[in-house]
Amino acid sequence: MDKHIDYSQYSYEDLLSARAGLDQETYPERAAELDRLISEKRQKALESTSPPALNRSQLRQSDVIFHGKTAEFFGIWIVNILLTIVTLGIYSAWATVRTNRYFYSNTEIDGHRFSYLADPIQILKGRIIAVILFAVYSIASAFSPTLLLIFIVAFVFLTPIMIISAVRFKMRMTSYRNVKFGFKGQYGDAFATFILLPIVSVFTLYLALPWVLKKIDEFLHNNMTYGQQNFSTELKSSEYYIASIGALILGVVVAGLSLFALGASFSTLSADAAQASTFSMTTIGIMFGYLVVFLIATSFYQAHVRNHLFNSTHIEGVARFTSTVATTKLIGLRLSNFVALIITLGFALPWIHIRTSQFYANVTQVTILEGIAEVVDGAQDDTSALGEEVANVFDVDIALG
């Protein structure tokens, strides 16, 4: 029963592990094939990395591969929406889990896929809480301006809790190689980062805002964990200023140009007696123009900040990241997504999701470090079963959608 095993799809590490576990006496051909593939992959890894960067602790470079298909996801999307409507929203928790699972388990790095672990019931509980909070808030605020004020104050103090629990939930529900991600951000830091700093930036006439955005990214990424390994990032304020000022200039220039174009079309239309329709066309034109300017400016910011963030972040001993988003390509992607969404009245959404994931996968690389095979799952160290139970009770995704 010497059945042939196809090793060609195996990652470098899988090959090593297969070779280590193989009895050479019994399967000489397999051993030879494995050795050949291993040296091939090693050669490839050496070529794909610039020689000086490849030191002893670096195992290999890996692309991020996204396997999702539009046709397949379209079926999942449309059926899940209908089921959500038919069940008056209850199924949306299951829909969310299935959608996330589809995207996670179609994302591959170094031969391994991600897993999405959330239980729909956790999400359903979170949604019920969110709906109740939202209903209480909107009814109370409609009934009494005083209550509204109390709610706003309470909301300020609750926001950091909601942010950390949302990020924590998202991370805990994600695993790679059966090891969970985690988030250890604390309330005090979150309050300072998300509430105090933005308020302070108002007094600097928003001049400090890019720095505040940097602090927010630092807070989020320095508190992430993979198993027991910490994420670590060192961000530069200058990059955030470049991104913000660039986005601002781009926004102003595009807005200026489109107003100029609009003015030109106005003067040609003014001869037209149909004043009423001119008015509605300009209203639509302005709304459309606003969205386009918004998309272009935010794309510039996103591309710049994502590249900087990825290139400055690593998981200790496990992995380093590289991001090479080209601003023009991101603008192209988002503008075409926007046009497709409008033309198809929203039915292009699955296609948009798939091609966006594809785009981001293509511009991301991961450098795998030697520690990858020895990460210990953080949850294993959590000896208190009660602590775990309590954490599970609050492990609900308190965010609509």
Place this chain on the structure above:
Amino acid sequence: MHSANFYPEGSSRCLLVSLNFTKDHLVISNEDNEVLHTIFKRELIVASKLASTNREVSIPDVGQLVIPSSNEIDELIYPTNKLQWAAKLESSYKAIIISLILMPFSLFLIFKYGIPYAAQQFATIIPDSAVELASTHTLHAMDSSVLKPSKLSQNEQEAFRTQWEEQLNQLRLNSNAYSLQFRDSETLGANAFAFPNGSIVVTDQFMDLIEENPSLLHAVLLHEIGHVEQHHSMRLISQTLFSSLVIDYFFADVSGLIDIFAGVSTTLVQNQFSSQLEWEADNFALQTMKSANISTEAFALALEKLAQTSPEQSKMDKWLQTHPLLRERIANARK
């Protein structure tokens, strides 16, 4: 024999294994054909089938298996009594086409009938004390912002009130349920509005506009009573609540762009609904006047005077405005 990735519990190690299924067991062996684990099939926790993604199987305290999907493996790992109906629907052309037709149709039904009906039911169960609280608080807030005490003298105000109460009695409406109040407001201009507890506020600017012609005033006040009688404020609040919940629920998973669209569509739905409420209030006033054999011309005249104060209306306004086109309402009053 099937090959799979096996991730032993507690660390990031990964082994390539082969799986053998017997009647009750799953046998996991390594490349050397050494048996690593023998597990009862009923102990396997299999994630539900999802398109062509790898099948994920977790084994408590042992680890996780990731197996490439195939019909053969599906038959082996999924218990026959547990129908994988979600995956079946998601990949069935029939289900997809039915969804494509039913989705827009059911969304239309929800917004057109479901939400207004729910809002109407919800409005009637709101307790009177809450209605009273909402009304007094809101009037209070308006008094300290956009409203100023009326410039009409107390005597003038009393005279209008007495006339109005007589009119109400003649129309067989409960005059105790409504209180007429006068305010001055540059910001709101010529305006009249009702609170859900029955307080109706008329601005000095409105009184100037109708040149103190009581029949015009009475017609407009009847419109406001229509709002109160039909619980419009509470219906509007519930409608806002339900429609933003529904929009958030179905469309919020698409970040960024859709947020903006959700905002616009909420406004559109909202304004469609509030114009529907205006029609209802109009028809209440017209109906009441007709059944008491009072000419509805006064109502049409009042609307015409209001129309003179508002700017030129276009087709776009019809969608973006809370009040239906005054022209159509005037025609309706003269019908």
